[in-house]
Amino acid sequence: MELELRHLKTIRAIAEAGSLTRAAAALGLAQPALSTQLKRIERALGGPLFERDRTGARPTLLGELVLERARVLLPAVRELQEEAVRFANGQGRVARHRLGGTHGPLLGALVDGLAGAHPAASVSTYVSWSVREIADLVVAGRLDFALVGACGQSAPPAADQLVWRTVGVDPVFVMLPEDHRLAGNRELALGKLAEECWTDVPGEGCFAECFETACARAGFMPRSVFETDVSSCVHLVRVGRAVGLCRASFPPTPGVVTRPIAGAPLSWRHLIGWHPEAPAARGAAAVVELARAAHAEAVRRSDSYREWLADRGRAAGAAALLPFGTAT
Template identity: 75%
Template structure:
């Protein structure tokens, strides 16, 4: 049997898990199948790689030797794949924009502005609730730019492998049904919503923890949080089943209103990122400028945000780039 890349990944998984059971779970295979594969690998390498014991497995001297090589080879192969993908997606020099983004109004605004500024360039999008998945797509060359969000001052994903620029910062507002008792207020205290069920879109950042901390500071813990897609969040708010969390740029929607939270207990930073060695990096300054314009335009469309900004002139979250 000749060694393949998957065999090296198996060896690494066993060493990292410290047991065949843990490695099988991480790799998504049955433990008997993993044990049989390990025996074949060991026969190919001429000796035992792991000693089995009551508390798991540990590498033998041969295993340590192989693992030293594995730890060098696997990252090298990954970098080769990423570089090849970026090279293959150069597109023969013709501009094109492949955008990855989380669900929100800014992605559509950026697409509109790119299509207007570069009418002959293809513009494609990929959306995901996972900021990390989008970042990986950029690193691997499948997407040119990632338009995502970060809670408060938390860093965006893969800060050591991507270049990130801030597009804008918004306070987090609350979505209420138009008939909600607090819907006509200029702002509400978070503690006034202590008895409500909540709805929000999922994500793999720290927003859920930040929200829970804000609620704790307000003296309560959320009784129920529905994590679902944007359309379902809107529906749950419209029918009075829950109140929702949203960026202040959330567009006007029939049947609900967006109301500021007093004291700005939560902030959302819009950021855009790219790989510094990708061909798309040359267009990054223009894309950042267009993204900031899309953010300014989205803010201008929200009457509640416009009123809030007028009452809070020291808040510098919205880009000064003209909306037009």
């Protein structure tokens, strides 16, 4: 493994937090994932970087050496990125939209919206499971906009460098095969699915941990979770091999139904971000509105989501619709 800037940022975060647990929370990672990442970094650098015990994590002599270099390199690279963005900004507005996103239908809908609104402009996309990679590319000026998601209220990546706006907030629903014994239910208690295998797309952040917490509160732990691409998730659900997790705005799919989880224990925020000094910042407001329109259309197409919103409205009035399905 070659050392990358993100590895230096991880080392710095651990040193500043004084423990892996606090650093994991600051980075939006599960503690085991951060521990695994640190071991890989230490193998690449030839030795332990931190002494760890019950009181926390303290840099070793090797760790101090790496941190000393990181304190010079990271600000220098950030300054270079900001200078490059300012330089690009001075070249005038470029008739293009370079979008980065995770695997989801909103990205395609936004491409369609931009192509319709700006037929003379070029639109390109870059897709990755890593929201941090996408955010870093926007910071570096290699992408104009990042269309990503975040679990619950967790912070988006590069929050100190990029401007982020909420496109919409969805509850997380369950995907079932249409002939599943619970497919006719209007809403599902999570505990009713205790014996099922699960499938979901991979990603960073705390979603997996939040899902396990919701299951624990329902009295069980998931038997297994298959992390794979969207098409494979749908296939596993359709053939009855697993039940899936999806955003409530997931598009209608033959052979599959989506149902709300009682109490809405999990939620997902669709976010769009850009660099405030990049040329794209001038047109960001219009892009945000196109993304919100795409999300609103996705909500409109989902019968189960619209029924769920209507039930919430009947139960507690219009205020109950917030924050779900509403951009802020």
